[in-house]
Amino acid sequence: MSIDRVDSKRTGLIKLSKLRRFVMLLFLMQFLKIKVLVGGLTGSLAVWFVRLIDVFAYFESLFASRDFTTRGGEVTVALVSVLPIIGIYLVFGRAFCGWICPMDFLFEIMDRMRVRIQRKETTFKIPLETGYVFILIFLLASMLSEVPFFTNYLSHLTNLFRFLTGVFFISFALPFSPVVLVYSGGIIMLFLGLEYLKPRLWCRVLCPVGKIYGAFNKISLLSLRFSEGECGECSLCDQVCYMGVKIAQNIDRPGLRDTNCIYCGRCVEGCETKGRLIKMKIGG
Numbered sequence: 231m232s233i234d235r236v237d238s239k240r241t242g243l244i245k246l247s248k249l250r251r252f253v254m255l256l257f258l259m260q261f262l263k264i265k266v267l268v269g270g271l272t273g274s275l276a277v278w279f280v281r282l283i284d285v286f287a288y289f290e291s292l293f294a295s296r297d298f299t300t301r302g303g304e305v306t307v308a309l310v311s312v313l314p315i316i317g318i319y320l321v322f323g324r325a326f327c328g329w330i331c332p333m334d335f336l337f338e339i340m341d342r343m344r345v346r347i348q349r350k351e352t353t354f355k356i357p358l359e360t361g362y363v364f365i366l367i368f369l370l371a372s373m374l375s376e377v378p379f380f381t382n383y384l385s386h387l388t389n390l391f392r393f394l395t396g397v398f399f400i401s402f403a404l405p406f407s408p409v410v411l412v413y414s415g416g417i418i419m420l421f422l423g424l425e426y427l428k429p430r431l432w433c434r435v436l437c438p439v440g441k442i443y444g445a446f447n448k449i450s451l452l453s454l455r456f457s458e459g460e461c462g463e464c465s466l467c468d469q470v471c472y473m474g475v476k477i478a479q480n481i482d483r484p485g486l487r488d489t490n491c492i493y494c495g496r497c498v499e500g501c502e503t504k505g506r507l508i509k510m511k512i513g514g
């Protein structure tokens with residue numbers, strides 16, 4: 231099964247970019263009390279009753295509890311909640327980052343602002359392995375503090391949800407701590423500021439959650455596939471990929487499994503062959 235680029239004018243179907251935003255909207259509709267998918271990293275509900283917990287949040291919880299057995303009730307519930315997520319990643323890999331994470335949308339807005347004011351990208355480079363160091367640091371911090379450190383205090387999703395919840399509560403004169411609102415808003419501004427200085431540095435290099443997701447790209451059913459055909463060597467696929475995946479230089483191979491690919495479909499839509507050469511494909 232392939233997920234190809236579609237020309238909305240010719241087929242009546244929506245483009246991948248618009249479909250991505252629709253899926254992301256479903257994730258945010260919980261603030262309108264439409265509970266298709268509810269929650270963040272620490273705990274979510276799908277279709278009202280399926281409990282989910284993110285893989286990295288699960289590991290942080292284990293280190294924070296210092297209980298690595300399955301005897302405890304809470305540990306067992308967490309294990310059951312993380313298994314469906316693992317199953318999803320085994321199929322779709324790191325697609326969460328491109329299709330559900332609302333920070334992707336906010337970062338795109340910031341990127342457009344950079345272009346309009348002709349802001350040049352800073353030249354400093356950070357090794358891709360830095361994200362794995364962050365994973366170890368946050369797990370150690372969770373063990374020492376006995377709290378899932380990144381998930382509770384620094385996560386982009388946790389703080390975005392807290393900020394939106396705070397705005398909602400305060401708007402309707404409901405009780406909510408102003409300190410929490412300011413803190414979470416400040417964390418989100420830091421992420422946006424980092425995006426302004428160095429586009430997608432957080433997503434490509436630093437985000438521990440993204441690094442965990444990316445590992446599933448190596449074995450997931452969904453992958454980038456390249457069909458036999460004439461490549462015009464325009465490198466548009468590389469130019470539109472904000473995750474830095476080197477597609478053009480691998481176009482002669484059957485496919486590509488890059489840990490930074492978020493399967494957003496920008497390369498599929500950007501290619502001059504209109505999806506005939508580059509495809510996102512599930513299975514063989």
